Amino acid sequence: xxxxxxxxxxxxxxxxxxxxxxxxxxxxxxxxxxxxxxxxxxxxxxxxxxxxxxxxxxxxxxxxxxxxxxxxxxxxxxxxxxxxxxxxxxxxxxxxxxxxxxxxxxxxxxxxxxxxxxxxxxxxxxxxxxxxxxxxxxxxxxxxxxxxxxxxxxxxx
Amino acid sequence: xxxxxxxxxxxxxxxxxxxxxxxxxxxxxxxxxxxxxxxxxxxxxxxxxxxxxxxxxxxxxxxxxxxxxxxxxxxxxxxxxxxxxxxxxxxxxxxxxxxxxxxxxxxxxxxxxxxxxxxxxxxxxxxxxxxxxxxxxxxxxxxxxxxxxxxxxxxxxxxxxxxxxxxxxxxxxxxxxxxxxxxxxxxxxxxxxxxxxxxxxxxxxxxxxxxxxxxxxxxxxxxxxxxxxxxxxxxxxxxxxxxxxxxxxxxxxxxxxxxxxxxxxxxxxxxxxxxxxxxxxxxxxxxxxxxxxxxxxxxxxxxxxxxxxxxxxxxxxxxxxxxxxxxxxxxxxxxxxxxxxxxxxxxxxxxxxxxxxxxxxxxxxxxxxxxxxxxxxxxxxxxxxxxxxxxxxxxxxxxxxxxxxxxxxxxxxxxxxxxxxxxxxxxxxxxxxxxxxxxxxxxxxxxxxxxxxxxxxxxxxxxxxxxxxxxxxxxxxxxxxxxxxxxxxxxxxxxxxxxx
Numbered sequence: 001x002x003x004x005x006x007x008x009x010x011x012x013x014x015x016x017x018x019x020x021x022x023x024x025x026x027x028x029x030x031x032x033x034x035x036x037x038x039x040x041x042x043x044x045x046x047x048x049x050x051x052x053x054x055x056x057x058x059x060x061x062x063x064x065x066x067x068x069x070x071x072x073x074x075x076x077x078x079x080x081x082x083x084x085x086x087x088x089x090x091x092x093x094x095x096x097x098x099x100x101x102x103x104x105x106x107x108x109x110x111x112x113x114x115x116x117x118x119x120x121x122x123x124x125x126x127x128x129x130x131x132x133x134x135x136x137x138x139x140x141x142x143x144x145x146x147x148x149x150x151x152x153x154x155x156x157x
Numbered sequence: 158x159x160x161x162x163x164x165x166x167x168x169x170x171x172x173x174x175x176x177x178x179x180x181x182x183x184x185x186x187x188x189x190x191x192x193x194x195x196x197x198x199x200x201x202x203x204x205x206x207x208x209x210x211x212x213x214x215x216x217x218x219x220x221x222x223x224x225x226x227x228x229x230x231x232x233x234x235x236x237x238x239x240x241x242x243x244x245x246x247x248x249x250x251x252x253x254x255x256x257x258x259x260x261x262x263x264x265x266x267x268x269x270x271x272x273x274x275x276x277x278x279x280x281x282x283x284x285x286x287x288x289x290x291x292x293x294x295x296x297x298x299x300x301x302x303x304x305x306x307x308x309x310x311x312x313x314x315x316x317x318x319x320x321x322x323x324x325x326x327x328x329x330x331x332x333x334x335x336x337x338x339x340x341x342x343x344x345x346x347x348x349x350x351x352x353x354x355x356x357x358x359x360x361x362x363x364x365x366x367x368x369x370x371x372x373x374x375x376x377x378x379x380x381x382x383x384x385x386x387x388x389x390x391x392x393x394x395x396x397x398x399x400x401x402x403x404x405x406x407x408x409x410x411x412x413x414x415x416x417x418x419x420x421x422x423x424x425x426x427x428x429x430x431x432x433x434x435x436x437x438x439x440x441x442x443x444x445x446x447x448x449x450x451x452x453x454x455x456x457x458x459x460x461x462x463x464x465x466x467x468x469x470x471x472x473x474x475x476x477x478x479x480x481x482x483x484x485x486x487x488x489x490x491x492x493x494x495x496x497x498x499x500x501x502x503x504x505x506x507x508x509x510x511x512x513x514x515x516x517x518x519x520x521x522x523x524x525x526x527x528x529x530x531x532x533x534x535x536x537x538x539x540x541x542x543x544x545x546x547x548x549x550x551x552x553x554x555x556x557x558x559x560x561x562x563x564x565x566x567x568x569x570x571x572x573x574x575x576x577x578x579x580x581x582x583x584x585x586x587x588x589x590x591x592x593x594x595x596x597x598x599x600x601x602x603x604x605x606x607x608x609x610x611x612x613x614x615x616x617x618x619x620x621x622x623x624x625x626x627x628x629x630x631x632x633x634x635x636x637x638x639x640x641x642x643x644x645x646x647x648x649x650x651x652x653x654x655x656x657x
Contacts, residue, residue, distance in 0.1 A: 006323075009583035013326065020333075020348065028345040037608055039340035039347055042601045046333045053326045060322070078379050085378040086575070089371070092554060093568050101558070105551050112547040116378075127544060135551055143209050145559040 004065055010058035017050045077117075084115035100153025102140075106132040162284065165510030168213055169518055177214035178515050181221030182522045188222070189229020189241045190534050191545065196226035196242050196425075197588070198369040200485040202549065204362055204492070205556035212493040212508055217515035219486045220469070224519040226482075227425050227462050228272040228527060232534050235264045235454070244425030244461035247433040251446065251453025258449050262531070266394035267451045268458045269527035271407050275459035276520035278411040279418060279466025284513050286419075287502070290474040294499035299607035300617050304627035306600045309477040310593055311631035312420065321638040324589045327580070331593020332600060334359050341602050354565035361488050361594045363557040363566040367573025368587035369481075370553050374546050375578040394528065395451060403455045406436045414460035418467020424480030425461035425468075432460025466516060473497055473509060476599065481588040484595050492560075 021044060029038040088111045095104045109128040118124060139145040140157075147153070168174060181203075188199035200219055207215035230242030235252035248268065255264035297305070310328045337348045338358025349355035410432035417428040436456030437446045446453050468479025469486075476497040478484035490497050495505065502509055527534070557570035577587050611617040618624050 005583040006320075009580065009585070013330075023348065023350075027340075027347050030343060030345075037605050037613070039343050039345045042605065043333060043336040043347060046329055046336065050326060050329045050333065053322060053329065057320075057322050057326065082375065082379040085375060089375075089550070089571055089574070093564070093571055096554070096558070096567055097564050101555070105554070108554075109547040109551065112550065113543055116543040116546070118543050123544075127547070131548055131551055135555060139555050139559065143206070143559070145555065146562050147555070147558070148564065 004061055007058055007061035007065075010054040010061060013054045014051055014058070017047045017054070021047045021051075081115055081117070085112070088112060088115065095150075097148045098150050100150030101147030102132050102136055102156075103150065103152040105135055158284075158288070161506050161510040162514065164507045165512075165514035168507060168511040169217060169514045174214045174217055174511070174515075175518075177210065177218040178221040178518050179522060181218035182225040182519050182526060185222035185225025185227075185519075186229035186232070186523055186526065186534055189226035189245075190232040191241060191540065194241070194373075194545075194549070195369065195482075196223055196230070196244075197365075197480075197482045197485055198373060199226050200482050200489075201362070201365040201369050202552045202556055204365075204485060204489050205552075205559045207489050208492060208559065212490075212495060212505075213511045213515075215493055216486065216489060216508075216512055219489050220512055220516045221519035221522070223482050223486065224276050224462065224465050224516060225523045227465055228269060228276075228458070228523050229534070230461075231268040231272065231454070231458050232265065232531070235268060236261060242425075244429050244464070245457070246426065247429045247457040248454055250433070251448070251450050254447065254449030255451070255454065260449070263395045263399070263451065264454050265531045266528065267400065267403070267454045269524055269531070270395070270400060271403070271410075271455040271459040272462040273520050273524035273527075274407055275411045275414055275461070275463035276465055276523075277517060278408075278459075279415040279463040280513060280517040280520065281466075282415045283466040283469055283516070284510075287470050287474050287509075287513075290470060291499040291502040294475055295503070297499070297623065298621075299603040299610065300621050300624040301627065303600060303603040303607055304618055304624040304631070305475055305477060306596045306603065308627040308631040308634070309471070309596055310589075310600070311634045320584055323583075323585045325635070327585050327587070327589030328593040331590040331595075332597040334364070334590070334594050335597020336601065341598060342605055354563065359569060359594070360560060360566060361591065362492070362560050363570035364573045364594060365485055365488065365591055366553050366557055367570040367575075368577035368591060370549055371570060371574025372577025372581060372587065374550055374553075375574060376581060377542065377546060399451060403452050406439070406452050406456050407459045409435060409439070410456045410459035411463045414463025415467040417460070418464030418479055419470045420467075420479070424482070425464040428464035428467075429457035429461040433457040462520070469512075469516065473501065473512070474499060478592060478595060481591060484588075484591050487595055 024040050024044050024047070027038075027040045027043075029040060088108060092104055092108050095107070099107075106128045109131045110124060113124055113127055140147060149157075169178065184203065185196065185199060188194045188202075189196060199222055203219060203222055207218060210218070226242060227244055230240055230245030231248045231252065233241040234245040234248040235256050238249050238253040238256075240246040240249055252264045252268065255261065310332065335358070337355060338346070339356055340347055346356055413432050413435060414425070414428040417431060418424065433446075433453065433456050436452055437443045440446065440452065464480065468483045471477040471479045472483040472487055474497075476487065478487050487497055495501060495508070553570055553574070554567055557566045558564065560566050580590075581587070607617060608615070618628060
């Protein structure tokens with residue numbers, strides 16, 4: 001399978017930069033700023049440069065596609081592991097405040113081990129417990145980081 | 158100067174500060190020895206711990222980690238043919254060959270001695286050069302700072318590996334991200350889209366953690382393959398007779414590494430490649446390189462550790478990171494409320510010299526720890542990836558959160574991780590983004606202030622000598638990869654013609 005990720009990325013960057021350029025019109029500017037450069041000027045300049053360089057990159061990627069690397073097909077097992085890792089990482093963002101910081105850590109490590117193919121019960125039990133305990137002692141007790149308590153953590157401390 | 162060094166010695170040998178440096182060295186060596194965890198990633202993961210410390214132990218620990226991790230990369234390069242850090246990639250060439258021949262002990266011993274010498278050499282240069290650079294930089298005003306920061310960003314074209322154009326785009330994306338939040342001059346919000354969390358801007362610590370650490374875990378989830386590792390250390394340490402003939406190679410690499418490190422945005426990786434190539438070029442037996450020569454281990458290891466001290470010169474004196482790891486250290490300095498630059502030398506001399514001493518001490522400590530505990534660090538490479546990665550991810554989560562006890566920073570880290578993974582797939586490097594993000598505010602405010610002071614006269618950037626020099630250097634550094642390619646193609650074409 002041969003793809004052109006560079007061309008794709010360059011086009012995405014151009015699209016995002018154009019949208020952001022459009023949103024610069026929403027930035028407030030002082031009415032009596034005279035000929036001073038306002039807060040819109042610099043982001044616009046940078047966005048124009050991003051568009052310009054990406055246009056060059058897109059042209060290069062389109063004109064010389066042979067320089068693009070062939071994208072290997074990712075085996076099913078690794079693809080599942082990758083998707084699983086992404087999903088649990090995103091879920092962490094939600095459960096951090098909902099369930100509590102340390103509960104999230106426990107379940108995150110447990111899910112991570114399962115997704116990465118670990119099946120030994122001893123490892124599945126000990127690793128999340130020790131990592132959570134270590135994080136609690138180091139961050140909560142020693143460094144006084146106020147982790148979100150959520151529904152579950154609040155029951156314990 | 159001697160009094161200031163003694164002040165630094167006195168500060169660093171306080172038990173708490175000494176312990177911070179020791180922890181920095183040991184954790185740096187451990188992180189460096191683990192393939193997949195780089196010095197930059199280690200520093201990004203450690204920064205959150207430093208919120209709770211005083212400036213001297215905090216930055217001392219980060220600097221020590223930088224030195225320790227740069228050396229630590231050679232452990233796995235020699236033992237398992239997988240460089241622990243990118244800067245140790247060249248070390249695999251001869252280091253692993255020596256290991257296969259049963260001389261792993263000699264290779265590790267040579268690496269630690271060469272690294273220690275390179276690091277100490279660069280610290281001495283740092284102590285002498287940095288105050289002079291800071292004195293000159295005291296005369297800089299907004300136009301010079303703008304041009305200097307532009308020069309720093311322009312160097313990203315050559316940062317790490319990959320396409321120069323992609324590196325430039327990454328640098329501009331970083332600069333753009335720095336414009337998010339309240340405008341520093343007028344106070345008007347920009348790109349906040351009504352979110353209160355965004356008014357203070359995108360904090361670079363979660364971005365760094367995401368781009369360097371989380372993205373790496375996502376990458377490993379997709380592409381990690383278990384390697385059989387042989388971590389048994391065989392062979393004795395190198396004797397004096399074996400090390401002494403390497404003296405010129407080590408000295409040359411120390412000079413090269415320090416010089417390359419001083420250049421903004423160049424780091425240990427470039428230094429180690431040049432150090433190795435120069436050792437090969439000056440050698441009477443260049444054909445033996447790659448077959449297991451101690452010189453092939455000593456040269457790159459001296460150069461990459463010499464780059465650590467060199468990289469601290471622009472970081473501390475000008476506020477321009479000398480490498481991606483020093484960009485993280487710069488972030489650590491800002492969190493401590495310290496603005497790196499020439500004024501730091503004038504207002505906080507004790508702090509500055511304490512950092513110099515901390516780096517010197519770190520190089521001595523990893524020399525001792527490396528020689529005594531090589532076997533222990535070799536075992537680190539055997540930690541299973543399925544145990545290591547969730548721990549790293551937990552550090553990413555808590556590290557981002559603890560910055561301001563805000564879940565928004567966790568989201569920024571996760572998004573940065575995903576973006577980092579995607580752009581890496583497309584051949585972009587995360588380092589230019591971080592560099593752009595760190596320097597973005599300096600570039601914008603110094604540019605706009607200069608335009609304000611000099612009545613919107615852009616010529617001021619070209620008529621002031623230092624500013625013109627920096628802009629000239631920026632132009633050369635942007636064009637250099639293309640000039641270099643053209644010269645190379647021209648030479649190759651000539652060679653083909655001559656062969657006919």
